[in-house]
Amino acid sequence: MELKPSVLSEEEIRELLTTIDEITVKEAKKVNLTSLEETVLVKGEPGGSIVYDLKGRRIIDMTSQAWTLNVGYSHPDVVYAAAFQASVLNHVRYGFPTIPRLKLLLKLKEIYGFERVALNTQGGGWSIEVALKLAMINKPGADTFLVAWRSYHGNSLALTTASHPLPGLIRYKLFGEEKFVRYPYPYCYRCPFKMKYPECAADPCLSFVEKTIKYATKGVNSIGALLIEPVQGPGGVVPAPPEFLKGIIELGGKYGFYIIFDEAQTANGRVGAWSVAHIHNVKPDMMTLTKGLGGGFPVGATLAKEGIKGLSYPEEHTTFGGNPVPYAAALVNLLVIEKLNLVERARIMGDYALKRLLDMKERFDLIGDVRGYGLYLGIDLVKNRTTREPALEEAEEVVKKAFEKGALYALDMPDIIGDEVTMRNVIKVRPPLVIKKEELDEALNILEEALIEVSEEYGYAFTKA
Known part of the structure; x- marks a missing residue:
């Protein structure tokens, strides 16, 4: 493949x-209508974790840019x-099948074990x-x-409402609030019922979900689905306990509504398995993917x-929903994950990182808990x-x-809560x-160095390795 511009020169485009000055x-930035970070990122190390900013500064990316760059x-x-x-076919109307789209449909069926698949080029919000x-x-x-509670599913008008409220940060009136009913998520480190896992077997949380179904809705026939991030x-x-995930699937069957796993962030190998559903050997009615997929x-x-x-x-249908370019990238991306054995690598590297973080937890009073799967910690x-x-201040x-x-x-x-921020510390x-x-x-x-400096500044006890 040889790509050559025909109107502008290669030098002009590069x-x-x-x-930029x-x-x-x-x-x-003055023209832009949305919030932007101060740092301008310019170049990433191909197939790597290093990114450089406009000043040439080297940065190790521990975020994968919104947990997206798995490869x-x-x-x-x-x-x-x-x-x-893009050089052979860069766009088609939504209804036209293309080779990358057809092969990606089958690849996702093969990996995740679901019989039906819909693709889009908008991302996780559209998938939900x-x-x-x-x-x-x-x-x-x-x-x-x-x-x-404290869920996040997207930023459309509907999904902003489905997600955790952010008063003051989201200034417009939420759309369709009557369509969403909230239930407590099993946050075991901060259990809303003051219980301890695994002794509780996730039962208070499951019982509360069942009570929500019975008493906080217009009746079971009105419920279309329960939406959950398994982590x-x-x-x-x-992470939701496996008993909770299995329990809500049973509740969906009992009361006749669908269970949807939002695995936008956790799928495609990040948790040391293709998905959290794979880890716990459960299968919801539907699952949504994005992030590391493309x-x-x-x-x-x-x-x-x-x-x-x-x-x-x-x-x-959407205008760009049939575009074959992102589907080609996603198809090859999944093959790269397989050929490089990145699912297993995420598990191994995640175990190593978790061990180091748990060691820090023993030495820093500032650390209360360390949790997660694979390279999702x-x-x-x-x-x-x-x-x-x-x-909060210390974490920032x-x-x-x-x-x-x-x-x-x-x-x-x-x-x-009101004008007070009470959580943003993970x-x-x-x-x-x-x-x-x-x-x-x-x-x-570097993280440990930062923890030492903040512990000294705020007066928290710690010991060096």
Whole structure:
């Protein structure tokens, strides 16, 4: 494949895409209607975990850019697939099948074991909206959905409402609030029922979900589906106990509504398995995917069991939903994950990272809990290990200092009560699955240095390794 521009020169295009001055950056940010980070990222190490900013500063990415780059930045195979596909066919109307789309449908069926698949080029939010549509189509008259406390499912008008409320940060009136009923998520470290797992066997949480079904809805016939992240992501990297996941699937069967697993962040190998459902050997009625599916390209998928009726053209089509370029990238991305054995690598590297983080927990009073699967881990910072009061300022300082030292981490979403932020204290550890051990060690060393500095600054006890 040889790509050559025909109107602009190669030099013009490269300069256009790789150079910018500070004045232009400031002018563009003034024009932009959305929030932007201060740092301008310019170049990623192909198939790696390193990214460089506009000043040439090297950064170890422990976020995979919103947990998306499982195979690393600009993986050569994924980039080649997209470029080749764009060179032969770069767009079709939604209803036209293309070779990448057809093969991706079958590959997802093979990996995840669901008999029906819908693809999109919008991402996880669209995948969930498709699942909600399917629930309503397959259960006529049902238009109520059960969603968890501190969940996050997307940023459309409907899914902003389905997600955890963020008053003050989201300034418009929520749309369709009467369609969503919230149930408590089994956050075992901060159990809403003051119980201890595994002694509780997740029963108080399951019992409360059943009471929600009975007493907080318009009746079981009104419920289309229960939507759940099997590990809450923005909510703080909180794994639901397997008994809870199995229990809600049983409740769905008992009361006749669908169970939808939102595995946007956890699927495609990140948790050391293809999905959390694989870890616990459970199968919901539907599952939604995005993030690491496209290798950096915008792709989403809705998976459904056999027997679930599909969507008509008007119910699903979008202008760019049939674009073969992201589907080509996603198909090759999945093959790269398989050939490099990245699912198993995520498990091994995750076990190593977890061991190091648990060692830090023993040495830093600031760390209350460490949890997660594979390379999908969270560090819960607390002011007091007994009360478990979230350490918000301290967590923000740790992430800030780590970034200054060359490692990019991120925090969970806030809890806002009135004007007060009461939670945003979990540091997320989610590097590309291809991260080298020495890079992982370097990033964890930087994290420890930041923890030491913050512990000294705020007066928390710690011991050095």
